[in-house]
Amino acid sequence: MTLPAIDWAQPWLAPYRAGGEAGMQAIAHGEGSVAAALQHIRHASGQVWAPDFVGQDALPAGQAYEAHVFCTRTVPTRDNLHDFFNGLVWLAFPQAKRRLNELQAGEIARDGVGATRGPLRDALTLFDENGALLDAPPALWRALAARDWHTLFVGERRLWREARLVLFGHALLEKLVTPRKPITAHVLLPLHGETGPAALDDAQVAAALDPLRLGRKPFVPLPVLGVPGWCRDNEAAQFYDDPQVFRPLTGRGIPGA
Structure with missing residues (x-):
């Protein structure tokens, strides 16, 4: 599994550069998946607020993603750049990400997933x-x-x-x-x-x-x-x-x- 090349010297990536480069290196050296690379960064950083990262197959069929993250304190992660950056933000802002997830899960528990998110879930997303x-x-x-x-x-x-x-x-x-x-x-x-x-x-x-x-x-x-x-x-x-x-x-x- 490989990810596209990233220019980590770009100024907007500065807050994520150390973790991002470590994650890319972990993947290149055989960690295998994005979830495993993010777990590697999490343990190396000693980040206690961040959740565990698991493979996408850990998300049961029909289970809402945000509800699953809230209940299990794990983040199902696909092998793509989108989920890699999601993990890096979790590692940098774990309390803010947890709050977003808490609010999303609360809305889902109250109203279900639905065809539309509603104003609060729209803002959260x-x-x-x-x-x-x-x-x-x-x-x-x-x-x-x-x-x-x-x-x-x-x-x-x-x-x-x-x-x-x-x-x-x-x-x-x-x-x-x-x-x-x-x-x-x-x-x-x-x-x-x-x-x-x-x-x-x-x-x-x-x-x-x-x-x-x-x-x-x-x-x-x-x-x-x-x-x-x-x-x-x-x-x-x-x-x-x-x-x-x-x-x-x-x-x-x-x-x-």
């Missing part, structure tokens, strides 16, 4: 698959919430030296293996005005995942290749003159926090 966390000065937050892309990336560009963006969604990380300009993250808005390092702390992220808050969709879109230092082309201000990617604020405005 959006963050799990495509979410991001931002530690930034208030001026950048204001520009981002207003979709004022010129201020965010050109006028206040120097402030990005004080900022840090961490990608949380495993589908988002998978898409960025082949970077494209339109790829967009959904950034979780700060809780109670928090904009500093606590916004990236695993326990703090878990605490921010309140079902009532999530029902208001507290996310703002961010085209990730617009981040200074994340794409060479964005050194030219004209990079942002693309309304198909850097879209103005429309509709009802800023989502609820």
